[in-house]
Amino acid sequence: xxxxxxxxxxxxxxxxxxxxxxxxxxxxxxxxxxxxxxxxxxxxxxxxxxxxxxxxxxxxxxxxxxxxxxxxxxxxxxxxxxxxxxxxxxxxxxxxxxxxxxxxxxxxxxxxxxxxxxxxxxxxxxxxxxxxxxxxxxxxxxxxxxxxxxxxxxxxxxxx
Amino acid sequence: xxxxxxxxxxxxxxxxxxxxxxxxxxxxxxxxxxxxxxxxxxxxxxxxxxxxxxxxxxxxxxxxxxxxxxxxxxxxxxxxxxxxxxxxxxxxxxxxxxxxxxxxxxxxxxxxxxxxxxxxxxxxxxxxxxxxxxxxxxxxxxxxxxxxxxxxxxxxxxxxxxxxxxxxxxxxxxxxxxxxxxxxxxxxxxxxxxxxxxxxxxxxxxxxxxxxxxxxxxxxxxxxxxxxxxxxxxxxxxxxxxxxxxxxxxxxxxxxxxxxxxxxxxxxxxxxxxxxxxxxxxxxxxxxxxxxxxxxxxxxxxxxxxxxxxxxxxxxxx
Numbered sequence: 001x002x003x004x005x006x007x008x009x010x011x012x013x014x015x016x017x018x019x020x021x022x023x024x025x026x027x028x029x030x031x032x033x034x035x036x037x038x039x040x041x042x043x044x045x046x047x048x049x050x051x052x053x054x055x056x057x058x059x060x061x062x063x064x065x066x067x068x069x070x071x072x073x074x075x076x077x078x079x080x081x082x083x084x085x086x087x088x089x090x091x092x093x094x095x096x097x098x099x100x101x102x103x104x105x106x107x108x109x110x111x112x113x114x115x116x117x118x119x120x121x122x123x124x125x126x127x128x129x130x131x132x133x134x135x136x137x138x139x140x141x142x143x144x145x146x147x148x149x150x151x152x153x154x155x156x157x158x159x160x
Numbered sequence: 161x162x163x164x165x166x167x168x169x170x171x172x173x174x175x176x177x178x179x180x181x182x183x184x185x186x187x188x189x190x191x192x193x194x195x196x197x198x199x200x201x202x203x204x205x206x207x208x209x210x211x212x213x214x215x216x217x218x219x220x221x222x223x224x225x226x227x228x229x230x231x232x233x234x235x236x237x238x239x240x241x242x243x244x245x246x247x248x249x250x251x252x253x254x255x256x257x258x259x260x261x262x263x264x265x266x267x268x269x270x271x272x273x274x275x276x277x278x279x280x281x282x283x284x285x286x287x288x289x290x291x292x293x294x295x296x297x298x299x300x301x302x303x304x305x306x307x308x309x310x311x312x313x314x315x316x317x318x319x320x321x322x323x324x325x326x327x328x329x330x331x332x333x334x335x336x337x338x339x340x341x342x343x344x345x346x347x348x349x350x351x352x353x354x355x356x357x358x359x360x361x362x363x364x365x366x367x368x369x370x371x372x373x374x375x376x377x378x379x380x381x382x383x384x385x386x387x388x389x390x391x392x393x394x395x396x397x398x399x400x401x402x403x404x405x406x407x408x409x410x411x412x413x414x415x416x417x418x419x420x421x422x423x424x425x426x427x428x429x430x431x432x433x434x435x436x437x438x439x440x441x442x443x444x445x446x447x448x449x450x451x452x453x454x455x456x457x458x459x460x461x462x463x464x465x466x467x468x469x470x471x472x473x474x475x476x477x478x
Contacts, residue, residue, distance in 0.1 A: 130291075131291075131293070132291035133284075133291055133292065133293045133294070134285070134290050134291050135291075
């Protein structure tokens with residue numbers, strides 16, 4: 001129950017966590033040359049281990065490797081017993097609790113609450129792609145760093 | 161020629177399909193393989209597998225071969241059955257959980273499909289959508305156990321009754337190996353215990369190895385409890401024989417066969433001739449219940465081999 005309380009705290013403080021993560025993401029994307037020099041492959045295991053600890057504590061993170069927290073009000077959709085990543089099922093109880101685990105608040109009810117406090121809260125309306133199971137257990141942070149750094153590098157490459 | 165007496169399934173009072181009937185009366189059974197097409201209409205299913213009608217006793221229908229999506233095996237098998245071709249419906253554990261598998265077992269029986277073959281399935285990583293979720297809720301042995309229970313006890317694993325029960329002839333896969341001293345067919349015995357009535361093997365082109373393998377199976381009482389259908393096929397060329405040796409797990413095509421293919425003017429025709437000879441040799445080996453002919457997307461070559469072998473005309477009248 002302790003973990004569950006932390007998870008609820010994170011959703012209540014979604015705005016704070018959002019600004020923290022935005023700063024964190026800016027740094028890790030900017031450090032892409034460093035990650036490249038060390039080698040993304042070599043970083044994978046240690047970074048994933050840290051990510052598992054930190055996000056495990058804050059969000060009950062399941063390490064799907066394709067983090068959607070910024071789009072889901074800091075409420076992890078992989079904690080939905082049906083793993084729904086695009087909104088709640090039809091079984092949400094009248095009190096906002098889960099159909100499968102009646103003692104738990106619906107992950108998506110919390111997601112909506114969390115998103116309403118966030119600057120980029122409307123991202124909850126973005127459609128999430130189906131889970132890529134090959135990414136399971138991998139670091140989402142490193143993937144974001146590599147992809148965003150790559151996307152930033154590309155337009156420059158085209159201009160030159 | 162004596163084949164084995166039948167004790168595998170004592171509860172059956174009569175054969176559930178042509179394949180089982182042929183095996184039980186001791187005739188040499190002929191099965192073939194077809195793969196469902198990437199199509200949303202029935203015609204391509206019959207265009208591929210239709211040529212086997214009347215020739216193969218039963219035709220295996222692959223399930224998501226190569227870890228790719230194709231027309232569902234159940235639907236393709238039902239289309240073949242409707243057209244008078246008896247299917248062996250292959251079940252892999254990769255794409256469905258136990259509930260879906262149990263539902264499809266009943267669906268298969270209801271659609272007139274008397275045979276199933278329980279397999280593990282190719283890994284999703286080898287297919288064209290590696291991001292898909294591999295299910296493997298239960299393993300193939302558990303599916304056999306489940307199918308047998310549904311058939312013999314008329315219940316789901318939970319105990320909930322099924323009425324009427326599905327009539328099923330249950331199959332497993334096997335791979336003949338050169339038995340080392342002391343080797344026991346433990347895996348095969350476990351499959352029999354799980355409910356296998358028959359096995360269809362991986363390609364085996366080495367008849368001497370097969371004889372040694374069967375002798376060991378006989379030592380352990382396997383052949384009285386299980387029909388063994390040996391996998392062979394028309395090899396398209398020497399090149400494809402070498403490819404199979406390097407890439408197909410557990411397949412060893414003897415050098416002599418590769419040399420024959422290499423020296424032939426028409427390698428494809430030679431491959432079919434070799435297959436006919438192997439078929440005839442297989443039909444003389446004690447303990448062999450039949451042959452399983454595989455040749456991806458070459459169902460017509462299989463049909464030709466069966467016709468040329470003359471094995472059907474040698475059968476005792478049913």
